[in-house]
Amino acid sequence: MSTAVTATVSAVCATVAVVITIAVIRRCRRWRWKVYKKFMAKITDEINRRNRELEACAAVNDVVIEIGPVEKFLHEILNEKPMRFSSEQLASCTGKYSTELGSGGFGVVYKGELPNGLPVAVKVLKVSMNKKVQEGFMAEIGTIGRTYHVHLVRLYGFCFDPDTKALVYEYLENGSLEKYLYRDGEGAGDGERKERLEWRTLHSIAIGTAKGIRYLHEEFQQRIVHYDIKPANILLTADFTPKVADFGLARLGERENPHMSSLTGGGRGTPGYAAPELWMALPTTEKCDVYSFGMVLFEILGRRRNYDAQLEDESREWFPKWVWDKYEQGDMECIVSAAAGIGEADREKAETMCKVALWCVQFQPSARPTMSSVVRMLEGEMAIVPPVNPFHYVSGGGSSSSWALSSSTGTGTFTSSSRDTGWDSKVSAASTPGKPTDAMVKSVESTDPVTT
Numbered sequence: 001m002s003t004a005v006t007a008t009v010s011a012v013c014a015t016v017a018v019v020i021t022i023a024v025i026r027r028c029r030r031w032r033w034k035v036y037k038k039f040m041a042k043i044t045d046e047i048n049r050r051n052r053e054l055e056a057c058a059a060v061n062d063v064v065i066e067i068g069p070v071e072k073f074l075h076e077i078l079n080e081k082p083m084r085f086s087s088e089q090l091a092s093c094t095g096k097y098s099t100e101l102g103s104g105g106f107g108v109v110y111k112g113e114l115p116n117g118l119p120v121a122v123k124v125l126k127v128s129m130n131k132k133v134q135e136g137f138m139a140e141i142g143t144i145g146r147t148y149h150v151h152l153v154r155l156y157g158f159c160f161d162p163d164t165k166a167l168v169y170e171y172l173e174n175g176s177l178e179k180y181l182y183r184d185g186e187g188a189g190d191g192e193r194k195e196r197l198e199w200r201t202l203h204s205i206a207i208g209t210a211k212g213i214r215y216l217h218e219e220f221q222q223r224i225v226h227y228d229i230k231p232a233n234i235l236l237t238a239d240f241t242p243k244v245a246d247f248g249l250a251r252l253g254e255r256e257n258p259h260m261s262s263l264t265g266g267g268r269g270t271p272g273y274a275a276p277e278l279w280m281a282l283p284t285t286e287k288c289d290v291y292s293f294g295m296v297l298f299e300i301l302g303r304r305r306n307y308d309a310q311l312e313d314e315s316r317e318w319f320p321k322w323v324w325d326k327y328e329q330g331d332m333e334c335i336v337s338a339a340a341g342i343g344e345a346d347r348e349k350a351e352t353m354c355k356v357a358l359w360c361v362q363f364q365p366s367a368r369p370t371m372s373s374v375v376r377m378l379e380g381e382m383a384i385v386p387p388v389n390p391f392h393y394v395s396g397g398g399s400s401s402s403w404a405l406s407s408s409t410g411t412g413t414f415t416s417s418s419r420d421t422g423w424d425s426k427v428s429a430a431s432t433p434g435k436p437t438d439a440m441v442k443s444v445e446s447t448d449p450v451t452t
């Protein structure tokens with residue numbers, strides 16, 4: 001009997017144990033499923049969150065830039081980085097690139113208008129963009145975009161779409177100085193012959209330009225060398241205030257102009273304005289801008305291109321050398337009367353401009369003044385030492401055309417003498433930034449007597 005009871009109890013216990021085990025196993029399964037579901041929900045949430053972030057970024061790119069009233073817009077860009085435009089936005093604000101303002105080594109410039117009515121000039125770049133250049137582009141935009149000076153063209157924004165790389169600048173109503181400078185209207189497009197500018201206007205354009213370059217060299221937090229100072233890169237507002245354009249572009253990449261690239265190694269500079277060290281692949285400093293500015297001063301003085309092969313009088317073919325020859329002979333009168341339109345009251349200013357130009361184009365960079373000295377000399381605040389011959393390094397008898405031709409083809413040859421090294425080293429040793437003229441006075445007076 002007891003055996004039967006024991007067997008029954010054992011059976012019941014076994015059954016209960018089995019039932020409990022089954023229940024526990026089911027619980028465990030359910031719990032595992034719950035944990036799995038929770039884990040999956042977390043992953044799904046994370047994926048959804050990332051997707052939402054990506055969508056938000058895409059949406060930001062697609063947002064049409066809201067541009068407020070002009071004042072607000074200008075205030076914003078003065079305090080912030082330049083704006084990014086899409087290629088569609090640029091196409092729309094330029095009326096599908098319908099009005100061309102001009103073209104140069106870096107691309108074509110079109111007129112445009114932002115939605116708030118602000119006129120702009122859009123330069124569509126055709127520079128070759130490898131990865132290094134692309135990185136440089138972004139860095140450069142940051143730099144150029146932060147420069148603000150009354151004599152520098154303002155960069156409003158840029159486009160960096162795969163199919164369009166462009167820079168959006170403030171629009172300058174009177175275009176470039178090139179269109180006004182030369183007597184025959186050369187430099188102006190068809191039907192664009194411009195009024196003649198008065199000498200005084202040209203003089204203040206020269207000073208304003210010098211101030212713009214001075215800011216780039218000496219006042220901006222990071223020194224910027226322009227590398228391509230020339231009348232085409234001096235733009236004029238409606239009241240003929242000059243603004244330097246295209247600074248910083250030299251570092252954006254090679255121009256699509258094989259002649260330029262081979263000439264100046266890296267596509268920098270323009271023949272006739274580029275300093276010798278640029279096209280001779282020597283080390284360069286900001287003084288190459290001083291040289292180019294000197295060449296612009298000669299063109300302002302003569303209201304002509306510095307090199308003009310059409311002239312019958314061969315000695316006048318290359319204006320800077322002709323000016324030096326006359327200056328050396330003490331014939332300042334001849335130089336000033338050649339510069340048409342200079343009245344009696346402005347003769348002194350013209351003579352000053354002539355001397356500053358001769359200093360700026362010295363062959364040795366260290367002998368050229370800094371831009372702050374250039375400004376002070378042009379404004380009559382600093383006495384000017386009689387310039388020394390900028391062209392005695394040229395071999396081949398110094399004919400007026402040989403140097404001009406060599407400087408525009410990059411094939412010049414130079415002579416160097418102990419005398420040259422003497423006065424140049426004295427100038428460079430004695431010069432201190434911002435005050436080179438005193439140093440020049442001493443060194444030049446003691447070593448290089450020239451006729452004034």
Ligand SMILES: Nc1ncnc2c1ncn2[C@@H]1O[C@H](COP(=O)(O)OP(=O)(O)OP(=O)(O)O)[C@@H](O)[C@H]1O
Binds near residue numbers: 107
């Ligand atoms: N911000 C601007 N406002 C008005 N006109 C402009 C502006 N920028 C350029 N232009 C016009 O477009 C022309 C071409 O300019 P661009 O800078 O492309 O060529 P460049 O100055 O002749 O040569 P480079 O490539 O060496 O600068 C200028 O001469 C000027 O007439």
Ligand SMILES: [Mg+2]
Binds near residue numbers: 232233246
């Ligand atoms: Mg330009």
